[in-house]
Each structure stands twice: as structure tokens, then as C-alpha cells.
Amino acid sequence: MDKKIKPNIPAYFYWSATIALIIVFLIVGRSILVPLAWAVLFSFLLVPLVIFLEKHGWKRPLAILTSLILFLIIIGALFYFLGSQVVAISSELPSITGKLxxxxxxxxxxxxxxxxxxxxxxxxxxxxxxxxxxxxxxxxKHVTTIGQTLMYVFLMPVFVYFLLYYRELPAKFVRERYRDRENRESVSHVFFKIQKMIEKYLVGVLWLTATTAVMDFIVLISLGVNYALFFAVMIALLNLIPYVGNLIAMIVVVGYALLTSDSLLVPLLTLGLLWVANILQENMVRPWLVGSSTKINAFIVLISVIVGGMVWGVSGMVLFIPIVGVVKIILEEVPTLRPFAVFLSDTGKVTEEEEPEKPDTGNEES
Incomplete structure (x- = not known):
């Protein structure tokens, strides 16, 4: 009998095809996936407040709505401040163009x-x-991209609400899907590591943003640059995009200082001091506050920013870093895929985290 000969397809072909399909899926589904990814991050940010309110007798829907409203008020106030400052700066355009x-x-x-x-x-x-x-x-063009991203804001509160309301579902899914204790504990450990990584990443990003804003505000106000608070906040927000964001912000600030100052000393000092502050942030503050959470090496971070920008635009440049961190954790828990986790790691090692005796199910999210 003739034996059927199966084609010997190299393993790298399957990996390449899988990666290509994932990228196509991310591009095609960006209208839903981008606001959903932001909603996951924001839900991790809000879940401590929701749990606090629930422990003090608030019903879950009311606790979630209250937390969402407070969060939206803070975000709205921030955008109102930035918008009003942009309008004020635009009134100086005639003098700026004359200087140009x-x-x-x-x-x-x-x-x-x-x-x-x-x-x-x-x-x-x-x-x-x-x-x-x-x-x-x-x-x-990129402002338009940001504007399109901001349109997702209308979906985010809805996603955040349901993610917070049904945050125990992952734990219930694990219990129902994996009946044997060993597999259940293994999957629960993965969820626990992902949860802790995202929590540490968010706390680090918040501290990094605040530290950047304070440092740059001190620099700009000491040099007498107008709208120092606005530019400091702008630099801090753009600094969420590693490597690229801070460079763009520095070009804008130094250019403004050059076109509004009577002396070249002010823009030169602005460039020098902001550069020093940037070096301190990237080499000391960021690795300490943010790098310790994802534990991804700098090259992979840079690739994540580039690929994220190509796939999801500005949102991807921010979101792909924690996403790659999640992928790294999953790779660490699969023995056959562990070498890829080593490739992503900043130390070249796979680290293990101890799972607590009784993880707080109130902090588990989908």
C-alpha cells in the first residue's frame, strides 16, 4: 500500500503564520481592541477604590459608577486645562511667526x-x-490619530463598568475549566502574576508621570519659560511613549523657547537641562519605577513601541508594553516556550513569583 507522505513544513512557518494572523487580527479589530485594552488598564486602576467602597457598604453598581465619574472628572479637568493652554498659546502665533x-x-x-x-x-x-x-x-496627521483614539473614550466607560462588575469571572472560569488541583493552581498562578505585573506597572507609570512633570516644571519655571506647567504636563504625558515621546516634547518646548525668548541662552539652557532630566528619567527613574514591573529588556521595549505604533497608532505605542509583559508571563509558564521568555527578559532569566496563600478575589479582573 502506498503510504501518504505528509509534507514536512518547518516549525518556523507555523510561527510566522501565527504571528501574521495575530497582527492582522489586531489591525482589523482595533476599533474594539484599543478601547478594550485601555479599559482593562483603567479597571485595574479603579478596582482598589471600588473594593474600598464595597467594603463600606456600597452596592457594586453604585461603587463602580461613582469611581467612574470621579475618574472621568479628573481626566476631563486635565484635558480642559491642556485645551485652554493651547488656546492661550495660539494667541501668540502672530508674534511667533514673526520671530520665525x-x-x-x-x-x-x-x-x-x-x-x-x-x-x-x-x-x-x-x-x-x-x-x-x-x-x-x-x-x-498624528493629532487626527489621537482624535480618532479619543473617540474610543465613549466605549471605554462601558467596558470599564462591565470589567469591574464581572471581575470574578476569570477565577470562576479557572475553577470550572480546570478540575484537577495542579492545573488549576498553575493557571491561577499565571493570572496572579499578570495581575501583579499590571498593578505594579500602573503604579510605576503614575509615579513616573508625576516625577517627570515636577522635574520639568522646576526646570522650565526657573528659566522663565511661559506656560511652564502646561509644557511640563505635556512632556510628562508624552513620556508615556518610551524614547519617542520625550524627544517630540523636547523639540516642541525648545522650539517655543527659541521663538519667544530674546536671548539664545534660554533655549540652550532649556535644551540642556531637559536633556539632563531626560537622562535621569530614562536611566534611573524609569527602570526603578516601571522597568521592574514588566522586566522587559530595552530592545524589546523599543520594538514594542514601533510595532504598536504601526498597528494601533499612538495607543499602541503605550499599550503594547504591558501587553508584551503579559505575553512574557505566559511564555514563562509554558516549558516549551520558556526560551522566548528569556529572550524578552531584561536579565536573560525567567523569574518566579510566589503566589499568596489567599489571593484577594476582589482584585481579579477580566
Whole structure:
């Protein structure tokens, strides 16, 4: 009898196909997955307050709604402050554009006198203005992306409510799905590690954001830069995007200082001090507050930011870091996949965390 010969397909083909399908799924389902991912993070942020209210006799729906309203008020106040400051800064545009024209003419004169290049008419000015317009178009494109992301805000409160209301479902699922004690404890341990990682990550991010805002505010206010609080908050928020966000924020702040100051000393000092603050944040504060939670090496963090930006835009640049942290934990618990976890690790080792004797089911989330 003729034996059927099965095609010998390399294992890397299956892995490549799986990764490709996951990326396609993330892109196609971004309209739901992005607000859902944000909702998961926000639910972890709000669950301590919800549990506190429940322990003091509040019904769960009322505790969740109260926590959500307080959270939305804080977020709304933050965006109102940022928006009002942007409107105030836009009133200075005539003087800023006038100063920009002066700098363009200075550059033109420098080129003519030192490089023996005589631009025809205002060609140099047209070139620089054209490049500025391209940069503005690029910025507006990403602002539009942010605006589209903000549209997801209408879905987030709904997702957060149900995630908090049904937060015991993962534990119940594990109990029903895995009847034998060994498998049940193993899966419960994975859920516990993911929960603790996200909690530590959120606390670290909050402290990092606050520390960044305070440090940069002190720098900017000491140099006499206008709207110091606004720019400090902007830098802190953009700093949520590792490597890329802080660079964009520094360009904006230094550019504003250059166009609104009478002396070059102020923008130079602004650049220098913000750069020093950034070095301290990236090499001391971030590894201590945030890096210890996800335990992902810097190269994987950078790749996560790039891929996240390609797949989910600005939201992906922030969300993919904890997502990769979750993936790393899952890989650590599967013996055949553990080498991949080592590849993601910042130490090249797979670390184990001890599970508490009685984990608080009130903190478990979906």
C-alpha cells in the first residue's frame, strides 16, 4: 500500500503564520481592541477604590459608577486645562511667526555670506516654510490619530463598568475549566502574576508621570519659560511613549523657547537641562519605577513601541508594553516556550513569583 507522505513544513512557518494572523487580527479589530485594552488598564486602576467602597457598604453598581465619574472628572479637568493652554498659546502665533521669519532671514544671510550660495529671491524661505508645512502636516496627521483614539473614550466607560462588575469571572472560569488541583493552581498562578505585573506597572507609570512633570516644571519655571506647567504636563504625558515621546516634547518646548525668548541662552539652557532630566528619567527613574514591573529588556521595549505604533497608532505605542509583559508571563509558564521568555527578559532569566496563600478575589479582573 502506498503510504501518504505528509509534507514536512518547518516549525518556523507555523510561527510566522501565527504571528501574521495575530497582527492582522489586531489591525482589523482595533476599533474594539484599543478601547478594550485601555479599559482593562483603567479597571485595574479603579478596582482598589471600588473594593474600598464595597467594603463600606456600597452596592457594586453604585461603587463602580461613582469611581467612574470621579475618574472621568479628573481626566476631563486635565484635558480642559491642556485645551485652554493651547488656546492661550495660539494667541501668540502672530508674534511667533514673526520671530520665525526673522530666523529664516538670518539663516538666508548666513548661507549667502559664508557658503557662497546666493538663493534666488526667497527660495530659501520657501524651502524652509515648505518643510515647516510638511512637519505641521505630519503633526496634524498624528493629532487626527489621537482624535480618532479619543473617540474610543465613549466605549471605554462601558467596558470599564462591565470589567469591574464581572471581575470574578476569570477565577470562576479557572475553577470550572480546570478540575484537577495542579492545573488549576498553575493557571491561577499565571493570572496572579499578570495581575501583579499590571498593578505594579500602573503604579510605576503614575509615579513616573508625576516625577517627570515636577522635574520639568522646576526646570522650565526657573528659566522663565511661559506656560511652564502646561509644557511640563505635556512632556510628562508624552513620556508615556518610551524614547519617542520625550524627544517630540523636547523639540516642541525648545522650539517655543527659541521663538519667544530674546536671548539664545534660554533655549540652550532649556535644551540642556531637559536633556539632563531626560537622562535621569530614562536611566534611573524609569527602570526603578516601571522597568521592574514588566522586566522587559530595552530592545524589546523599543520594538514594542514601533510595532504598536504601526498597528494601533499612538495607543499602541503605550499599550503594547504591558501587553508584551503579559505575553512574557505566559511564555514563562509554558516549558516549551520558556526560551522566548528569556529572550524578552531584561536579565536573560525567567523569574518566579510566589503566589499568596489567599489571593484577594476582589482584585481579579477580566
Amino acid at each position: 521669519s526673522v530666523y529664516i532671514n538670518d539663516v538666508k544671510d548666513f548661507v549667502e555670506s559664508h557658503l557662497n550660495i546666493i538663493p534666488q529671491g526667497s527660495d530659501l524661505q520657501k524651502i524652509l516654510v515648505g518643510q515647516a508645512e510638511k512637519m505641521a502636516s505630519f503633526f496634524l
